[in-house]
Amino acid sequence: MTHRPTLRALAVAALTTVGAWNALPALAADPAAQPTRNVLRPEPDASATADARFQRLANDYIEALWRLDPDAAIAAGRYEYADRLPAPDSAMRARTLAFASDWLRRFEAVDAATLSAASRTDLGQLLNKLRSDRFQLTELREYEWNPSFLNIAGPIDYILATDYAPLPARLKTISARLAQVPAYYRAGAALLKQPTLEHTQLAIDQAPGVLGVLDEVAKAAQGPDAASLTAAERQQLTARIAAAKSAVNGYTARLKQWLAEGKASGKARSFRLGQALYEKKFGYDIQSTHSAEQMYQRALQAREALLTQMSQLSDQLWTQTMGDAPKPEDRFARIGAVIGKLSERHVKREDFVKEIRAQIPQLERWINDHDLLTQDASKPLIVRETPVYQRGVAGAGIEAPGPYRPQDRTYYNVTPLDDLTPEQAESSLREYNHWILQILNIHEAVPGHYTQLVYANKSPSLVKTLFGNGAMVEGWAVFGERMMLESGYGGNAPEMWLMWGKWNLRSVTNTILDYSVHVLGMTEAQALDLLQRQAFQTEREAREKWRRVQLSSVQLTSYFSGYSDIMELRERRRQALGKDFSVKAFNEQFLSYGSAPVSVIAELMSQPAAAAPKAQP
Ligand code: ZN
Ligand code: ZN
Numbered sequence: 001m002t003h004r005p006t007l008r009a010l011a012v013a014a015l016t017t018v019g020a021w022n023a024l025p026a027l028a029a030d031p032a033a034q035p036t037r038n039v040l041r042p043e044p045d046a047s048a049t050a051d052a053r054f055q056r057l058a059n060d061y062i063e064a065l066w067r068l069d070p071d072a073a074i075a076a077g078r079y080e081y082a083d084r085l086p087a088p089d090s091a092m093r094a095r096t097l098a099f100a101s102d103w104l105r106r107f108e109a110v111d112a113a114t115l116s117a118a119s120r121t122d123l124g125q126l127l128n129k130l131r132s133d134r135f136q137l138t139e140l141r142e143y144e145w146n147p148s149f150l151n152i153a154g155p156i157d158y159i160l161a162t163d164y165a166p167l168p169a170r171l172k173t174i175s176a177r178l179a180q181v182p183a184y185y186r187a188g189a190a191l192l193k194q195p196t197l198e199h200t201q202l203a204i205d206q207a208p209g210v211l212g213v214l215d216e217v218a219k220a221a222q223g224p225d226a227a228s229l230t231a232a233e234r235q236q237l238t239a240r241i242a243a244a245k246s247a248v249n250g251y252t253a254r255l256k257q258w259l260a261e262g263k264a265s266g267k268a269r270s271f272r273l274g275q276a277l278y279e280k281k282f283g284y285d286i287q288s289t290h291s292a293e294q295m296y297q298r299a300l301q302a303r304e305a306l307l308t309q310m311s312q313l314s315d316q317l318w319t320q321t322m323g324d325a326p327k328p329e330d331r332f333a334r335i336g337a338v339i340g341k342l343s344e345r346h347v348k349r350e351d352f353v354k355e356i357r358a359q360i361p362q363l364e365r366w367i368n369d370h371d372l373l374t375q376d377a378s379k380p381l382i383v384r385e386t387p388v389y390q391r392g393v394a395g396a397g398i399e400a401p402g403p404y405r406p407q408d409r410t411y412y413n414v415t416p417l418d419d420l421t422p423e424q425a426e427s428s429l430r431e432y433n434h435w436i437l438q439i440l441n442i443h444e445a446v447p448g449h450y451t452q453l454v455y456a457n458k459s460p461s462l463v464k465t466l467f468g469n470g471a472m473v474e475g476w477a478v479f480g481e482r483m484m485l486e487s488g489y490g491g492n493a494p495e496m497w498l499m500w501g502k503w504n505l506r507s508v509t510n511t512i513l514d515y516s517v518h519v520l521g522m523t524e525a526q527a528l529d530l531l532q533r534q535a536f537q538t539e540r541e542a543r544e545k546w547r548r549v550q551l552s553s554v555q556l557t558s559y560f561s562g563y564s565d566i567m568e569l570r571e572r573r574r575q576a577l578g579k580d581f582s583v584k585a586f587n588e589q590f591l592s593y594g595s596a597p598v599s600v601i602a603e604l605m606s607q608p609a610a611a612a613p614k615a616q617p
Contacts, residue, residue: 050114057110058122058463061103068099074155076466077402079164082155083176087187088143097137104130117604121596122463129467132284140277143188145269147195147203147255150188152181152244153210160216167225171237174217178240182247189251194269198550200259207252214241273518273553285554286471286561287597295561296515302508302564307331310501313494314338336536339502342495343430347437349417352429356396356414356441357383363446370487373447373587379410379457381450386413396440398449403465410453412445427538435490435499442484447587448477455591468595470555475562475598476591478507483587502536507559509535514556517549565598566590573605
């Protein structure tokens with residue numbers, strides 16, 4: 001089950017974002033270092049004018065971005081440039097870089113001190129994104145080593161599946177797009193210099209899916225809804241589909257050749273990022289006040305604390321779960337045995353979706369009864385079975401409407417276990433056992449991703465919806481799990497805390513794994529041991545994680561980075577406020593700034609009387 005939000009807007013951010021927070025002197029780094037600044041309270045009138053000017057500039061930038069990058073526009077839900085598929089050649093790279101530099105100059109000229117908190121955090125996100133884009137184009141240069149960068153399927157799938165216009169119009173848009181596919185692959189392939197074996201294999205593995213989407217287009221064109229296409233239009237579309245398929249096949253053949261050559265020569269680029277690139281990417285993506293290396297050290301400490309706690313809980317639970325069985329000396333064996341035994345308690349496979357649906361109102365009631373935060377009943381969460389066309393791996397996740405479709409509802413998609421073999425279903429049910437299923441719902445829905453989203457929408461920010469901080473979003477969901485258990489949810493049962501430990505260890509281990517693999521050279525065998533024996537994961541989960549860490553970097557650290565930064569902030573607030581500290585006030589203020597980086601929220605919260613940001617114009 002995926003542990004990532006399926007927020008479409010954030011997926012856009014993940015595709016296109018990077019950048020550090022150092023361009024905002026008024027908000028820089030450690031709030032404790034600058035206690036007396038007063039730049040956050042400009043004159044109200046001046047701020048209103050400056051805000052309006054800034055928001056116009058931000059909107060101009062976003063509109064220009066959609067014109068430059070139709071794929072990003074489609075992912076955000078904007079289709080007016082969808083008939084264009086720019087060839088990703090050197091000229092395009094140069095244009096994109098000039099675009100980023102130009103807008104960076106314009107946003108750097110904005111005086112942050114004249115803006116409201118809401119606009120200032122938007123400005124910070126934009127500066128970070130533009131610096132990140134520049135870093136990706138000039139230093140990371142993924143288009144030179146990641147062949148899966150070239151993929152036409154996603155946008156075509158969106159155009160086909162989204163009802164923004166009648167089907168014949170959408171098919172004409174796809175047809176125009178397809179005419180540019182051969183040039184697209186030619187240009188992209190020419191830029192590939194030294195692909196990694198792993199990303200090359202990924203691109204090869206994805207080819208059947210790309211061809212499948214083209215088949216879907218062909219099928220849709222034959223259907224009754226497309227009857228108004230003329231014979232010539234249909235014929236042209238068919239010819240273009242054939243040409244696109246042959247371009248995909250040609251590219252795939254070239255990749256297979258590369259793969260063989262790379263394996264034979266041993267000279268393929270390593271999938272490991274290395275320390276220098278990793279630190280920079282971490283800086284842009286996570287925007288913590290800590291470096292990647294510091295975060296790795298914190299994760300090691302957190303892991304030790306968790307294992308100590310889990311070991312004690314296992315001792316406490318030994319006799320009631322394991323009876324007279326001899327207790328192993330090794331703590332991993334001991335904890336693993338108790339977790340294994342407890343995992344037998346789970347719902348029946350046919351009750352899986354029903355149980356999740358039943359738990360949401362229970363979680364909401366708990367939050368009200370324990371005064372953890374104010375909830376908004378006007379935008380209810382709909383729990384539903386994941387639509388069939390969206391099902392890939394078994395999963396559960398929040399699907400929120402994109403920024404351009406605010407009228408749409410927010411869904412909690414849960415894939416039922418119907419298609420699994422009895423063994424696979426049992427494995428999933430043990431993984432999402434009685435306790436973990438509750439923690440999953442806390443994470444995905446209440447007070448995790450869904451609740452955070454409702455709060456973010458109260459001070460609507462197009463910038464933060466599109467380019468929000470993933471570590472804040474994931475960190476909040478992970479923090480919410482702990483906050484709920486601290487309030488007594490689960491009755492402080494040792495079983496609940498042990499399962500929370502296992503779940504939290506997954507986030508912690510993600511960070512250790514990512515850094516160890518990309519910077520410290522951890523081997524596959526070491527990684528699998530870390531995940532399976534030392535973090536109690538199934539072999540399947542561990543192998544999937546090993547694949548993910550080879551194909552991505554930094555994203556796996558977002559869960560623990562965000563969580564530990566929030567925990568640190570909360571402790572600081574508790575100390576600063578003493579008896580005036582309130583869990584509810586902390587939660588609500590933290591959520592009031594939208595999906596800004598935790599480091600920025602920390603700065604805003606520590607300002608005297610800064611309070612919540614005012615809504616934007
Ligand atoms: Zn999540
Ligand atoms: Zn069972």
